Amino acid sequence: MEAEMRKKDPDHQFVEDLMVATFSQRRKEIVGDQPLIAEVLSRWPALFNERQIKAEFKRIVNTDLLQSFLDGLDSLVPRLLELYKSAARSGKKQALKCILDCLVRDDTNERRRAAALLGLPQYISGEDPANVIRICDAHVEILEEDMKGMQLGLLIGCESGEPDAIPREVFDVAVVVEETIVLHNIKDVVVAFSLLMGVIYCMKS
Template sequence: MMVTEMQKKSPDLQSVDELMTATFSRRRQEIIGDEPLVADVINRWPALFSERQIEAEFKRIVTTSLFQSFLDGLDHLVPRLLEVYKAAVLSGKKQALKGILDCLEKDNTNERKRTAALLGLPHYLSEDPADVIRICDAHGETLDVAMKGMQVGLLIGHEGALQDAFPWDIFSVAVVVEETIVLHYYKLKDVACSFAMLMGIIYCVNLEYPQAMKYSFEFLQRVVMKVKPDQASARIHGLRNKLLKYKL
């Protein structure tokens, strides 16, 4: 019934909501027990890969709001994160952060500060985001080339030459799993909201955090979203304490 409904041009969203709720336990059993490829999950549960259903599924799993927990937690930490980044640059360490911070001199809106905080996190934690967060010209290289090697991550599209560490005007953001775009629409231009959706999809499809950025994702989970914060690793616990003690 759900697959049939999703084949319609305008599915009955309330009906899909009810069907997704009714099949939750079966879906979790399949996803956790069988560990299917994401392509198989898309074919089997096509309704799952929408912002509406990812939010709903995350709440079924974690019993908290995806966007509220992510954005509220992030906004609370952004000023401290940016100050810690600045201190690291001034000390001569983490020079990769300088280009990200320089972007805020042209535009320091809340959205841009969120973006800088998120894109700077792996650099501060000495991680390599190259295969997890990629920025590409929306009208340049093909998507297959842009996504090559991406197991879990975000593809940030912009138009024209990239002059700064991250784009002034973001064209769209796609969530990628196993070199496949699982969520992509032109309204998704906000990097912070895209990160929230990525976290939601990781929970919904029971994915492991990419090794290249495992501490960054752990920070988002334990510190930003406060999901089982007492289980944070020593490295993340140390950063959390540093941020909480940092005087603005």
């Protein structure tokens, strides 16, 4: 599996067959030994791509990751946005107002989903949003500083300059675990959140 993943164009069906065959061993190692993410990356490199995170989630719970995430999110979006509006009106959550203002300019379903997700760390009292979500210049090659202190979250790469609270031009979203990028080249913020949940589930369940 490691040799196959080192190829420029790995055989995805071959990798899938290997991942299925080693599923029980992998779950025993990850759940039982609770290794650091660097060890998991080294031991199971095939796990950390969008295709295999979705596949591993389905192997664990027999449910489609993205669809189940979107179904749950859509049921919560209206209530979350109302909570954000109330908090923004109090004057204590300026960042939430910036997110909501983006919806005034472009109120699509996709943007409402992104607003609900990006607003959560801003809304939760006592939580530093930068611990979970950081927006950075997509063209900066050295990311160590951007990831510093981030134990679990998303690094959203946008065009240089002052980004919108809900980024319009997303070049790359990376899933970060223990200050390490484990998954990247994601072009959609909502999909990135679902994959973050998938990574959490695959590492803990």
